[in-house]
Amino acid sequence: GENVEQHPSTLSVQEGDSAVIKCTYSDSASNYFPWYKQELGKGPQLIIDIRSNVGEKKDQRIAVTLNKTAKHFSLHITETQPEDSAVYFCAASTANFNKFYFGSGTKLNVKP
C-alpha cells in the first residue's frame, strides 16, 4: 500500500519568513495530493491540493510543488504569520479519492 512520509515533524520560523514542508510517497498510482491545516481541537481544513497533471499550484501565500518522478511534493508558505501556526498534514490518494494516506504531520510555530 501507499506510504507517505513527512518532514520535518516540527518547524519554527520567524514571522515573515518562509516555511517549507516536504512529503514523499511510494505508490506511483497516487495522483491527488491535498494539504491540510489542523488547529488544536479542530478537524483538518483543506488549504491547497494538487493533481499529478501539474507541477505547481499557488494560492496567495501558499504553494505546492509536485515531482512525480521523484515521488515527492512540498508545501511552501511565504510571509508567514502567527495565525499560520498549526499542524500541517500532507496526504496522497488515487483517482477515486477513496483512501487518503496521511503523513505524520508537521507542527509549525511562527514566532511574532
Place this chain on the structure above:
Amino acid sequence: GAVVSQHPSWVICKSGTSVKIECRSLDFQATTMFWYRQFPKQSLMLMATSNEGSKATYEQGVEKDKFLINHASLTLSTLTVTSAHPEDSSFYICRGSNSRGAEQFFGPGTRLTVL
C-alpha cells in the same frame, strides 16, 4: 462551501457505556463517509469507509463489532463506540465525499474521553 458537522464535539463517558457520534453533510450528498481516529500528536488513522446504504469496510485491526458504523442516508453517518474503555479515548473525525470525489470535507471532530 460545503460543511460537515459532527455531534457531539466533546463527550465524556464511563467505561462500559456506548457512545454515538453523528456526522452530517450539510449542503452536499456524502455518498461515502470515512471515519478516522487521531491520538494526541499523531496523524489521522483511517478506521472504516462506509457507502450510503451499504455495510462499512473496516481497516485491518479495527474491531467492527466495537465500532459500529451506520450510513443510512446521504447526509448522515453515525459511529457508535460500544462498551467504551479508556483506551478508546481519542479524537474521532469523519470525512464526507460526494460520488465524484470532488467534494472532500472533514468534520470538526469529536473528542471522546472514557473514564
